[in-house]
Amino acid sequence: MSTRTARTPRAPRTSRPSRRPNLMLRLALVAIVLAALAAVVISAAGSGSPGGGDSSAGASKDVPAFDTATATATGTALPAFPDKGADPAVGQKAPRVQGTDLSGATRVVPTTGRPTILLFLAHWCPHCQREVPVVQDWVQSGGLPEDVDLVGVATAMSDVRPNWPASSWLAREGWTAPTVADAGNQAAVAYGLSGFPYWVVLDADGKVVERRTGELSTEQIDAMVQAARDGAPKE
Amino acid sequence: MDDTDLAITFFTLLTLVANAASLGLVGLAVAPARPPWTTLRADVIRSGLPVAWLVAAVSMGGSLWFSEVAGFEPCRLCWIQRACMYPLVAVLGVAVLRRRRPGAAGGWAERLALAMAAVGAVVAGYHLLVERFPQLESSTCDPTNPCSLVWFERLGFVTLPYMALSGFVAIIALLLSSRPARMEALA
Numbered sequence: 208m209s210t211r212t213a214r215t216p217r218a219p220r221t222s223r224p225s226r227r228p229n230l231m232l233r234l235a236l237v238a239i240v241l242a243a244l245a246a247v248v249i250s251a252a253g254s255g256s257p258g259g260g261d262s263s264a265g266a267s268k269d270v271p272a273f274d275t276a277t278a279t280a281t282g283t284a285l286p287a288f289p290d291k292g293a294d295p296a297v298g299q300k301a302p303r304v305q306g307t308d309l310s311g312a313t314r315v316v317p318t319t320g321r322p323t324i325l326l327f328l329a330h331w332c333p334h335c336q337r338e339v340p341v342v343q344d345w346v347q348s349g350g351l352p353e354d355v356d357l358v359g360v361a362t363a364m365s366d367v368r369p370n371w372p373a374s375s376w377l378a379r380e381g382w383t384a385p386t387v388a389d390a391g392n393q394a395a396v397a398y399g400l401s402g403f404p405y406w407v408v409l410d411a412d413g414k415v416v417e418r419r420t421g422e423l424s425t426e427q428i429d430a431m432v433q434a435a436r437d438g439a440p441k442e
Numbered sequence: 443m444d445d446t447d448l449a450i451t452f453f454t455l456l457t458l459v460a461n462a463a464s465l466g467l468v469g470l471a472v473a474p475a476r477p478p479w480t481t482l483r484a485d486v487i488r489s490g491l492p493v494a495w496l497v498a499a500v501s502m503g504g505s506l507w508f509s510e511v512a513g514f515e516p517c518r519l520c521w522i523q524r525a526c527m528y529p530l531v532a533v534l535g536v537a538v539l540r541r542r543r544p545g546a547a548g549g550w551a552e553r554l555a556l557a558m559a560a561v562g563a564v565v566a567g568y569h570l571l572v573e574r575f576p577q578l579e580s581s582t583c584d585p586t587n588p589c590s591l592v593w594f595e596r597l598g599f600v601t602l603p604y605m606a607l608s609g610f611v612a613i614i615a616l617l618l619s620s621r622p623a624r625m626e627a628l629a
Contacts (some may be wrong), residue, residue: 232496246449334577368591
């Protein structure tokens with residue numbers, strides 16, 4: 208006995224795509240191949256002209272010694288800068304950092320007997336890239352008094368990250384503050400860095416007056432200068 | 443020749459192609475219903491899904507190349523975009539296979555793909571804004587990997603989130619242009 212049942216009628220095939228050559232898909236594949244060929248030609252032509260007007264990570268191959276130089280930190284490390292609440296490092300003696308500056312000379316910070324503002328910078332950080340010209344303009348307009356030091360610390364350096372190397376970036380910005388290289392991040396760790404840009408205000412005794420992160424206005428920097436002069440609160 | 447530079451140029455060119463294709467699809471949608479536009483529309487309806495799958499697959503390949511070969515660490519917003527783009531390769535693959543079945547037209551896979559691409563486009567758009575206006579997220583850089591970090595920039599506007607946004611928008615345009623309702627209207 209046959210168990211065959213009547214077939215359900217097929218759905219109309221009007222919605223099925225036809226089998227004719229798939230023009231758009233072919234065009235897409237051709238576009239990929241042409242883009243690959245064009246990229247090879249453009250990159251080959253551009254390799255003879257450094258820079259080229261575009262920016263990308265690790266663009267420069269000739270790296271100055273500054274950008275691979277490490278710093279050493281001696282003394283008790285500061286606790287990490289907290290997101291909120293009182294800063295436990297205020298009043299604590301800051302570590303001394305020895306490193307190479309932009310001229311290639313060895314520099315020790317802070318200088319004994321002078322209030323100091325340390326500014327930790329990362330070449331790849333957009334906020335540092337915006338803050339450096341603000342601070343440089345402030346310095347050039349006479350904002351930094353003679354009795355206070357402003358010292359940069361170029362840290363978190365990485366040749367795969369954009370705006371490398373840091374020394375070229377600072378030179379482009381006309382940066383004049385003495386700056387120590389911290390390629391190994393020892394200084395950043397010793398100062399409890401938690402974000403960029405990172406500010407540490409020290410009084411003439413080398414004690415922490417305050418720490419801050421982020422872009423600051425020139426008015427806020429003026430206030431830090433005054434705080435450095437006034438010194439850490441007495442216990 | 444630097445491999446990273448070559449890859450950035452390659453994907454920049456594909457991004458521009460995706461932008462042009464998206465604009466072309468919008469133009470086609472409002473074009474009059476007569477040849478050659480009707481022929482082009484029929485092509486888009488037939489090929490839209492496979493091409494959308496190709497866009498997702500190439501985007502995933504590029505994303506993996508930039509992170510695993512070039513060493514560009516993905517940030518938090520990058521990961522959300524990845525979570526939208528990578529599964530699209532599978533979802534759109536299913537949609538392509540379903541569309542090939544007799545009588546099958548659209549379905550959950552295409553709707554899911556559209557939703558994922560829409561979420562990815564919104565996040566990529568926000569990421570692009572964070573790149574341009576870093577203070578949108580914070581006035582401080584995360585010391586490890588901030589979302590405001592611009593790994594590269596070509597032609598003054600093509601960055602990684604711009605590439606992702608272009609991929610998502612192209613997929614959305616292709617999906618909307620090849621909807622089954624449009625297919626039946628042409629039948």
